Amino acid sequence: MYFDLDEDQRMLRDLVRRLLADECPPSVVRAAWPGGEVSLLEPVWRKLAGIGVPGLLVDETLGGTGLDETYMVALLEQTGHAGLPLPTVATVAVAAPLLAASPDRAELLADVLSGQTLIGCQLEASSTDGTVLVPHGQLVSAAIVITPRGLGLVSMAAARPVASMDGARRLAQVDLRAAVPLHVDDEALDLAVARATVGTAAELIGLSRRMLAITVEYVCQRTQFGVPVGGFQAIKHQLADALLAIEFAGPAVRRAGYSLATGDANAEREVSAAKALASEAATSVARTTIQCHGAIAYTTEYDHHLFAKRAWALAQEYGNAAAHRQRLAGLLGLRTDHPSRTIQKVAP
Amino acid sequence: MYFDLDEDQRMLRDLVRRLLADECPPSVVRAAWPGGEVSLLEPVWRKLAGIGVPGLLVDETLGGTGLDETYMVALLEQTGHAGLPLPTVATVAVAAPLLAASPDRAELLADVLSGQTLIGCQLEASSTDGTVLVPHGQLVSAAIVITPRGLGLVSMAAARPVASMDGARRLAQVDLRAAVPLHVDDEALDLAVARATVGTAAELIGLSRRMLAITVEYVCQRTQFGVPVGGFQAIKHQLADALLAIEFAGPAVRRAGYSLATGDANAEREVSAAKALASEAATSVARTTIQCHGAIAYTTEYDHHLFAKRAWALAQEYGNAAAHRQRLAGLLGLRTDHPSRTIQKVAP
């Protein structure tokens, strides 16, 4: 029994943390917003590719790094912490493994592994009008999407930008008819969705830690009534609760990664538990940390919003807390026979 | 538009408040607990009968006071505040009006109106084993109950005492087979249930105010770390929240009383809103006020528990907050088709 990052996982985490501290300060996150210098983002991803990030879950025989989901969680907590405005989850958890599972996509896979190409994805089968929204869709050349005919790969060249809360997510709307089939079996797709769900949860943990850190720093230096506002019990208790939410969600996300890595029979439960806890934690931490700032966090000039808006978006992606709790109700035999939206499989 | 107690209602409230302050201090509430001096309770009810309480909702032509549900709410907030350990809601809201609607029960009605007889009731049709539990059943001579054959009146002479959280509720289990039919129409029964629901909500508001008052007094005099504990922001904010819960539930309970008094078409909604808000308020106020005391409220030697335990019992009676919210979901067109336990009508 050893439930913590082991030495290799800590090494990866520390490497990524240092890289992102240097390469992805808030100014780079801002560069991804409309009107920003998008070109600043490319070198960041190149450097991450240099240490094997895109192919983290791809077999070494196929040019990947050959690691498992416990490493993925360690990685994505850091990209979340940095607010990295790139489709990291989509590329690492979904695109690279699915391309690796499609023998006819070797060229594209190579481009993805080298960091030359970023791939987006949209696996929530909620489209009714023949189009889907791809996060970071304005940055990627192609996206993996679910179409009425099955999984597909679609060029993003003709995609239309769509305004959204987190400008750095650069949503783009794409017509599903332009997609070409991507042949992978159901099991691979299920795994991709599970990985993306846990990966998103991991980014939420990182985002939450960042929001809390920003806030702790601020309340220690901001004074009102002649004392630092962090000395007021109301602030202390709100931030203690924020830490509690994070500390009790984090292990569940790691556990879910471990379950996927080991093929645990309860993985479905663990995945939903992870996303439910992480979504809840991030939502409450965002709320609390804005409140503890007072007005200052209520402007886009202050950095906090870069992380809060990402958190609000990711809290909803791949099933929000309520949807995963409803799914858990089913798994625990507490079915109410009320339908719910969670992630659906592609139609056969 | 005048949404507050009017002069007559205030008069009734003040009269009852003064009477109970004198006649029903915590020592009298304790008298209702097992081992207590139950005989202390009788004079309290006699005095309340002297000002027309049992027949509050009974027509003057039948010997009642002829008032409406707005007065009932004003009254029951006070009996709740005092923790009066008697079936006030059962007698005032249910038994007296139903007996008044049954011409063949004039004698019993007279005894009820004079305060000589107390009547219990059990209108939640949840019995599966042919018996029901009647609150204050050890104090009353008879109870109005729902039987498989319809509404009935049952003698409590052979009832069996049942241990419960609030010892002053003196639950007793009675066999439904001993009941004799009580003939009232469905409408009268529905009205009785609605009145009992709102009446219970009103008692919960009074109980909540009492718990808060006890706590405010304590935290102002208890010192730790050299200052009154009420000076700590954590205590202040918890008690501010307790007040908020009460102040925003109270008007809804009064509104529900008014809806019943005026035959408002939305009365069903207002009744459920009242009970949902009052149950929630009382539950959270009980929790918060115990916490703000520290250890002292965690013993039966201190008075607070007399009111908290009543609150926990009444929060569940006539539908708890969750059940009424579920019912509201139905009324608002948010049906999930999931069955819920709320109050059921007697089988036809």
Added chain:
Amino acid sequence: MDLNYSEREQTFRAEARVWLEANVPDPGGPSGDTREGFARHLEWERALHEARWAVVAWPERYGGRDATLWEWLIFEEEYYRAGAPPRITQNGIFLLAPTIFEFGTDEQQDRILPRMAAAQDIWCQGWSEPGAGSDLASLRSRAVRDEAAGGWRLTGHKTWTTRGAFCTHLFGLFRSDPDSERHRGLTYFMVALNSPGITVRGFNRLDGDEGFAEVFLDDVFVPDTDVLGGVGEGWRVAMSTTGSERGLSLRSPGRFLSSAERLVELARERLADTPAAVLDRVVGSWLDAQAYQLFTLQQATRMAAGVDTGAESSLNKIFWSELDVRLQQTALDILGPEAELDGPWSKGFLFSLSGPIYAGTNEIQRNIVAERVLGLPRK
């Protein structure tokens, strides 16, 4: 107890409803907190004024209808029910005007109020400073006496001024006695933003609209006629205004009843996709909006009877602001992945987060409730 409106009130409601239904502009377009949106919203404000709906509670001579408190609440209900846009004039009408009615000279009332009602002058508030937010009494912007010119010279830095980049006038507190501390020695001034020495820099709210501004004042002359309520009396004068800000005036129940209705509709549309626990939160929001309405009706009854509800306005402020956040968050949880799209719900959510902060954070409000309503020690 009587929850019926009088015939006069019902007529008033009917008149308001008919006019609003015919005149409320289409939703959409840039918000009033952007430069282009502000211009468009000015047209709406002027239309309101022409039809005498801009300031219903004011005397007729200033453009109002002498409406009672009940009529004002009715108008607000109808206004939000009709989906009419937020008032860009609100800081003048709801914060400054009550203070002018209470403390202003006749000359000030006659000069300032009609132009405010007509949206000719648009007022913004200058309370906060970079170092003085919740702790307003620590403000440092100063007013220096200019006896010769018959006025004062203001210097300092105000911030969090809502729509400050588009407004024409500012009201706020300045330290007129340099030796004073905290609440003493402050004076309430009204300043034209085109006065020499003023620089305004707009900045963005959380939703990306340029809803705030910093106002830099460098030796700005203000004549004695623009002092409100006496030199050195600023704190007392301003506190009457923050009462209005927190209490009934800015957040009438109509707004939340209308939001709750929209939330219920959204949930009905997406019933099959919405987890039951989220539906329960929809019910909770609807319940809370009802509770707020009923609390306010009770409070208004007492106010109409002359009772001073005082510190109770903190209860309103805490309740509506947190109800709003819960309600908007519930909408996002119904929308799921669509929640992040730029639209009325995401805007509404971001906007709601300011409620528990502005006009005195809810932490301060809870202190007020505990100390002034419950009587706990100030420590």
Added chain:
Amino acid sequence: MDLNYSEREQTFRAEARVWLEANVPDPGGPSGDTREGFARHLEWERALHEARWAVVAWPERYGGRDATLWEWLIFEEEYYRAGAPPRITQNGIFLLAPTIFEFGTDEQQDRILPRMAAAQDIWCQGWSEPGAGSDLASLRSRAVRDEAAGGWRLTGHKTWTTRGAFCTHLFGLFRSDPDSERHRGLTYFMVALNSPGITVRGFNRLDGDEGFAEVFLDDVFVPDTDVLGGVGEGWRVAMSTTGSERGLSLRSPGRFLSSAERLVELARERLADTPAAVLDRVVGSWLDAQAYQLFTLQQATRMAAGVDTGAESSLNKIFWSELDVRLQQTALDILGPEAELDGPWSKGFLFSLSGPIYAGTNEIQRNIVAERVLGLPRK
């Protein structure tokens, strides 16, 4: 990362499970916090001891099994899974014993620990006083030196002593330096409750059981050999114990996993009658129990690696105590009107309310988290 138990650990679990299944007494009957229940529970404690399950983490020579932290956690899981009763010996085993292991002399260890393990001596704690609860350092019970007799004379008034009316011994802090203040000048004493000068008065907990006692000490002689950890060192010595109380030891995840399972079962039985929003809270409690288990496994991994988790134990204490209240409240909301009946759920609910209060209120714990983990100013 490796979530598998070793073969040795699995064998340990199997052995514990078999023994517990065969030996756990039937539930029901009076609780261990009543006079008759206490006597009956003593038998259980002695059976545990005879089978060497009483103090698994202790050295064999004191009746233990030298179990590792993991084995201890396994035993706790199995203990609660089997529905075994709360330990009436727990304050000795989990609060006093760790302190004796750390600060006790060899003589004290040899004399006290075996009798504690065998439930021959049953220890209760004497921390709180009527004026010293959360503010433990304000305690006033005093110890006066009796040089001639080679010991101390204790006088004072302790309260909130769990099961004090039935225990044989008490440990606690007394002021041994009359001129000292706050945390200084305190000494940790161990006292036989049958010593001359002691009066014990039991009183009732919220659930009506006589779970508490006041202990009055009037010139009670205690020999030097019953001072633990040095005269004047009481605060430091005691703090190591409150760490155990808050942290892993008293509230192992097994207890909450087992409670959550029972709650899920209750909800399954009453599925048709339970509003969906309550079912969602059942899921929430189950989730929280899982989260607590995983947090604890991570913490134990760090402790096993020699990391000092220190103030983090406050996180445990806040989380498990509030999870317990939510879980029990959810059960009541499933039971509806039946919730008020005297039974395991109503008892469990009342009991849970003490969690956020004892061993340092959660308000104090949140201060500790904010100041010592997050580094906020102490003010």
